[in-house]
Amino acid sequence: MNILSVRDLTIDLIGKPGQPGLVENVSFDVPAGRSVALIGESGCGKTLTSMAILRLLPPEMRISRGEIIFDGLDLVTASPRELRAVRGGPVGMVFQEPMSSLDPTMTVGDQIGEARRLHLGESRAQARAKARELLDRVGIANAARRLDSYPFELSGGMQQRVMIAAAIACDPKLVIADEPTTALDVTIQAEILELLRSLQQEMGLAVLLVTHDLGVVADFCDEVVVMYAGHVVERAAAQPVFANSMHPYTRALLDSIPQAGRARMPLKAIAGRVPPAGEFPTGCRFQPRCAHAVPGLCDEPQAELEPEPGHRCRCVRVGTRELSLQEAP
Amino acid sequence: MATTTIAAAVPLRRPRRATLLRVLLRRPSFVVAASFLLLLVVVAVFAPVIAPYDPNKQVLADRLQGPSAQHWLGTDDLGRDVLSRLIHAADLALLAPLISVGVAILIGVPTGLWAGLRRGWVDAVFSRIADALLSLPGLAFALAIVAVLGPGLVNAMVAMGIVFAPNLFRVVRGAALAVAEESYIESARAIGCSTARIVWVHVLPNIAAPFLVQTTILMGVALLAEASLSFLGLGVQPPDSSWGSMLEVAYQNQYRAPFAVLPAGTALVLTVLAFNTIGDCIRDAVARRRSA
Amino acid sequence: MSTTVIVRRLGGGVLVLWMVSVITFALIQLLPGDAAEAIAGDYATPEDVERIRREMGFDRPVVEQYVRWLLQVLSGDLGNSLYSGRPVTDLIFEVAPATISLTCVAIVIAVVLGVTFGIIAAIRQGSWVDRAVTSLATFGIAMPNFWLLMLLLLPFTVMNNWLPATGYAPMSRGFGTWLSHIILPATALGLASAAELARHARGSAADVLARPYIRTARARGATGSWLISRHVLRNAAIPVVTVLGLHVGRLLGGSIVIESVAGIAGLGTLAINALLQRDYVTVQGFVLFSAVVVVVVNLIVDLLYGWLNPKVRA
Numbered sequence: 001m002n003i004l005s006v007r008d009l010t011i012d013l014i015g016k017p018g019q020p021g022l023v024e025n026v027s028f029d030v031p032a033g034r035s036v037a038l039i040g041e042s043g044c045g046k047t048l049t050s051m052a053i054l055r056l057l058p059p060e061m062r063i064s065r066g067e068i069i070f071d072g073l074d075l076v077t078a079s080p081r082e083l084r085a086v087r088g089g090p091v092g093m094v095f096q097e098p099m100s101s102l103d104p105t106m107t108v109g110d111q112i113g114e115a116r117r118l119h120l121g122e123s124r125a126q127a128r129a130k131a132r133e134l135l136d137r138v139g140i141a142n143a144a145r146r147l148d149s150y151p152f153e154l155s156g157g158m159q160q161r162v163m164i165a166a167a168i169a170c171d172p173k174l175v176i177a178d179e180p181t182t183a184l185d186v187t188i189q190a191e192i193l194e195l196l197r198s199l200q201q202e203m204g205l206a207v208l209l210v211t212h213d214l215g216v217v218a219d220f221c222d223e224v225v226v227m228y229a230g231h232v233v234e235r236a237a238a239q240p241v242f243a244n245s246m247h248p249y250t251r252a253l254l255d256s257i258p259q260a261g262r263a264r265m266p267l268k269a270i271a272g273r274v275p276p277a278g279e280f281p282t283g284c285r286f287q288p289r290c291a292h293a294v295p296g297l298c299d300e301p302q303a304e305l306e307p308e309p310g311h312r313c314r315c316v317r318v319g320t321r322e323l324s325l326q327e328a329p
Numbered sequence: 330m331a332t333t334t335i336a337a338a339v340p341l342r343r344p345r346r347a348t349l350l351r352v353l354l355r356r357p358s359f360v361v362a363a364s365f366l367l368l369l370v371v372v373a374v375f376a377p378v379i380a381p382y383d384p385n386k387q388v389l390a391d392r393l394q395g396p397s398a399q400h401w402l403g404t405d406d407l408g409r410d411v412l413s414r415l416i417h418a419a420d421l422a423l424l425a426p427l428i429s430v431g432v433a434i435l436i437g438v439p440t441g442l443w444a445g446l447r448r449g450w451v452d453a454v455f456s457r458i459a460d461a462l463l464s465l466p467g468l469a470f471a472l473a474i475v476a477v478l479g480p481g482l483v484n485a486m487v488a489m490g491i492v493f494a495p496n497l498f499r500v501v502r503g504a505a506l507a508v509a510e511e512s513y514i515e516s517a518r519a520i521g522c523s524t525a526r527i528v529w530v531h532v533l534p535n536i537a538a539p540f541l542v543q544t545t546i547l548m549g550v551a552l553l554a555e556a557s558l559s560f561l562g563l564g565v566q567p568p569d570s571s572w573g574s575m576l577e578v579a580y581q582n583q584y585r586a587p588f589a590v591l592p593a594g595t596a597l598v599l600t601v602l603a604f605n606t607i608g609d610c611i612r613d614a615v616a617r618r619r620s621a
Numbered sequence: 622m623s624t625t626v627i628v629r630r631l632g633g634g635v636l637v638l639w640m641v642s643v644i645t646f647a648l649i650q651l652l653p654g655d656a657a658e659a660i661a662g663d664y665a666t667p668e669d670v671e672r673i674r675r676e677m678g679f680d681r682p683v684v685e686q687y688v689r690w691l692l693q694v695l696s697g698d699l700g701n702s703l704y705s706g707r708p709v710t711d712l713i714f715e716v717a718p719a720t721i722s723l724t725c726v727a728i729v730i731a732v733v734l735g736v737t738f739g740i741i742a743a744i745r746q747g748s749w750v751d752r753a754v755t756s757l758a759t760f761g762i763a764m765p766n767f768w769l770l771m772l773l774l775l776p777f778t779v780m781n782n783w784l785p786a787t788g789y790a791p792m793s794r795g796f797g798t799w800l801s802h803i804i805l806p807a808t809a810l811g812l813a814s815a816a817e818l819a820r821h822a823r824g825s826a827a828d829v830l831a832r833p834y835i836r837t838a839r840a841r842g843a844t845g846s847w848l849i850s851r852h853v854l855r856n857a858a859i860p861v862v863t864v865l866g867l868h869v870g871r872l873l874g875g876s877i878v879i880e881s882v883a884g885i886a887g888l889g890t891l892a893i894n895a896l897l898q899r900d901y902v903t904v905q906g907f908v909l910f911s912a913v914v915v916v917v918v919n920l921i922v923d924l925l926y927g928w929l930n931p932k933v934r935a
Contacts, residue, residue: 105856561878563896
């Protein structure tokens, strides 16, 4: 059962109708209780997609097409009241830079309890009591005293724990985490991810993890959605994506990971650059950098095909099995 | 063997001031404000030619009339034509602020440069004095100075200049501090530039922008202050008159001729608005260039 | 706020006040002509002038005069008016309530109107509301406050009799009476500051609204008045509070002219009359008193800033 279903999501800049969508025809599902990774390089649209789910896009952008079905409700057409009921309640969100994503003039305790006051009508005292429990749960020592701390008094890792505590304050069904560890030290990253994982198991949460770090994905996520330049290019369960990636971009991405033990070998980079927003190629957007591109075929808009059950890929050549990237056994 | 000239390969750097002006001229609000001020200058210079009547000619039979064909802005309590008086007082509207801003520049800029560039105890002392002066309400302090110097337009404007000086001092000091931190000052010293040269070539162009912004705004404030002081009888002394003293006359007669307060006040507002607009435009233009 | 910070601020304030005392004292020393002659008056004989000179200590070295004067001031004695002979302190405290009423109401009007409209303009950035507020604010900053009062008087007093024309009514005569006398002058005085505060508040509120933590709050379901009152207001107020002290000083200065137009017998009127009567002792007392008020207000504003901005408290 999918707690979140995104179908054909397209995001545009208002006032530029001719320009191809920043995010186009993005579709994926998040099953209840499972974790899904949304991965891609900077500029691929993964953050925009995650923001769009709770309708938090900046004012100059809008959703021009598509559905976002959360628990039966289409968030694209939902009324402001319905949206308000979803945000912070059944769906919690964790943002990228905790230092700037927390209100500097509000205590940590008040910020964690805010969702409970808004959604459950709790008083300040009640919300603080729950906040204290949550601080404990996310691993912050001295919870009682920390309730009255301000964000700037905490380290980056602790601030992110506070964000997570605030996101799960109302026992959500889905937590969207937008690059939660990118701004943190490597050692802290592992702790935060471990925290997310334990919370997921304990509370039966579904997690949508937006990240560019493949290592994170391998450890943590059940399913993977790969994005490039505003398109979903591949999606499947985690294991098949790593063992048997289909789309040339995913393959190139995995190949470019530096491997320990392979010193003195040149790193395999992907030639070329991600196209900027106004300059997306028609048809397959990876085409200019793809080693297997075929003019004509690859210029057409690529439909999403399913060459193996549960493993979808947006590449005509791979989808029709004309091209296979598998290494010969 | 042909010799190649290097000069052609190096692009000439356009002087900074010219480009700023060009940017400003593209903004309609700047053009309007600057044109208004230029118009005011013209009016002030050619007042005797432009004004329809002698500003001091009293025609007691025609007192306190409203706007009419003969007197476009009506007459005051002594039958004098308001429009002509307005025109003849335009020069003061420009000169009075100039006096106070000039005094403020004379006092504030050298001290600000010194404090910002040399630092040390000079900076500490000057900054404390500036803090103390700034804690006095401006008009109150000006009043005290006028008490010492005696009433009169020049005295009042000098008093305002002294009130403004700490303001300008702070702005110049802040800008100079920022420039002093830059490494090109160190390089200049390292190659033996004298302090004077460093100030002239490197520091002044870089503090020009905040200085200009502050100065134009101070012009507006000074004009309002002159109006206030002249209204109170401490500024311009009879038989001279400024827009501020004209307002006082209108106020005295507000029950008999309520709308007589409009001409001088409107002239003041428009002029201050022009100064402020220019200051805002310069500030925006510089901010935009910095982020470009 | 930690005690060390408070003590340091107080120390700074005391230092400023000391410098103000030096400046004020020096100002009177710069009077053209002889102070003793001025006090003695036009009909004094040379012996009278000498006597006064000795009595008032004008023949002592300047530094000694200053110290004596400072001690006198610190004990609460601002000297006696040269005009009426009454203690200056009495004169000041007689008229201070009027000026304080005027200035306080003006500040309230300035802050309430300015911050409210600034935040409204920031929320509706780019709309006609925003443009209207910004234009009105730009206009308001350019207006002479006494002219604004004259304009306000036109409909309310000159042409109709809705509000009293002049004078000040102390609270003892009833809140309504007090308010009806003070409301027009205070509005005229406060509107220029309101305009500037509106511009300032709009900028800082617009900046706050673009911050990531507002997006986080919205992601928790906060909207409308909850969002504004809990997240925007405090953060936007912080930069505005820093200029509040400045505005108080300006309002005190502006009140001098307003009092004249409104016929309010306040500190400003006292000072002007003293000036015209060459009553330097009173002028001196007035300047000192104003400075003390401004320094105290700035201290309060600093404390307010510390309360608003937790980062400063440490």
